[in-house]
Amino acid sequence: MTRAADHPVDPLFVDRWSPRSFTGEAVPETVLKSAFEAARWAPSAQNAQPWRFLVTQRGDAWWDTYLGFLMPRNRLWAAQASALVLILSRRSVERRGEIVENTSHRFDAGAAWANFAHQALLLGWHTHGIGGFDRGSARARLAIPDDFAIEAIIALGRRGDLHELDPEFHSTEAPNGRRPLDEFVFSGTLDVPAFTDGRNAA
Structure with missing residues (x-):
């Protein structure tokens, strides 16, 4: 998959992933x-x-x-x-x-x-x-x-x-995605998303 950040970050953070082939x-x-x-x-x-x-x-x-x-x-x-x-x-x-x-x-x-x-x-x-x-x-x-x-x-x-x-790992040898912000950033308690803009709306 192609990784893309939802908000501006240095490419370093998106480009880092965990391959198994060395x-x-x-x-x-x-x-x-x-x-x-x-x-x-x-x-x-x-x-x-x-x-x-x-x-x-x-x-x-x-x-x-x-x-x-x-x-x-x-x-x-x-x-x-x-x-x-x-x-x-x-x-x-x-x-x-x-x-x-x-x-x-x-x-x-x-x-x-x-x-x-x-x-x-x-x-x-x-x-x-x-x-x-x-x-x-x-x-x-x-x-x-x-x-x-x-x-x-x-x-x-x-x-x-x-x-x-090893062929066992071929299907998973690609960068994976990440949860959107509304699934892990909250305002005060775990029931209120911190941001309500764009694709991270509640």
């Missing part, structure tokens, strides 16, 4: 550093910066281990990615000398991931977030402390041709 080519270190630098500048509550990224690149010592965490169906396509990035978020934060719960750790890590994905796209690389993987195995194998929530694995790569993708 070329498998090596990702330059400069690309990784730029994407992680963008993540670094994401907003976070009281500047806690709770996100952590564990990265493996195709062919390195951890690649097969990370692939092994994925559910078999996800492994079919993610094996062609250039890098896999495991996102963690720290549940606690030090404030005034005391360790306390960080109630926004997942919200903040999500902001960092969005920055990462958009910067990667600006450099010609695509990302695909993966929720289907064995978090217990990842925690045990990578010795991840309990204070860190395991959020997602991100596949990063250059977009490949359809013939490089």
Whole structure:
């Protein structure tokens, strides 16, 4: 499908989508550093910066281990990615000398991931977030402390041709749409749409 915004936004936000077909080519270190630098500048509550990224690149010592965490169906396509990035978020934060719960750790890590994905796209690389993987195995194998929530694995790569993708996924290898504003932006309570103009009228 062809994506079109209902209201003016930078094309970056419409152009970002999550393909499954990747070329498998090596990702330059400069690309990784730029994407992680963008993540670094994401907003976070009281500047806690709770996100952590564990990265493996195709062919390195951890690649097969990370692939092994994925559910078999996800492994079919993610094996062609250039890098896999495991996102963690720290549940606690030090404030005034005391360790306390960080109630926004997942919200903040999500902001960092969005920055990462958009910067990667600006450099010609695509990302695909993966929720289907064995978090217990990842925690045990990578010795991840309990204070860190395991959020997602991100596949990063250059977009490949359809013939490089397992046929099972061909029918879904296209950008999808989004809900209109009147389905998720409300005025005061969940029963009153915030906007009543144009195609987002109630």
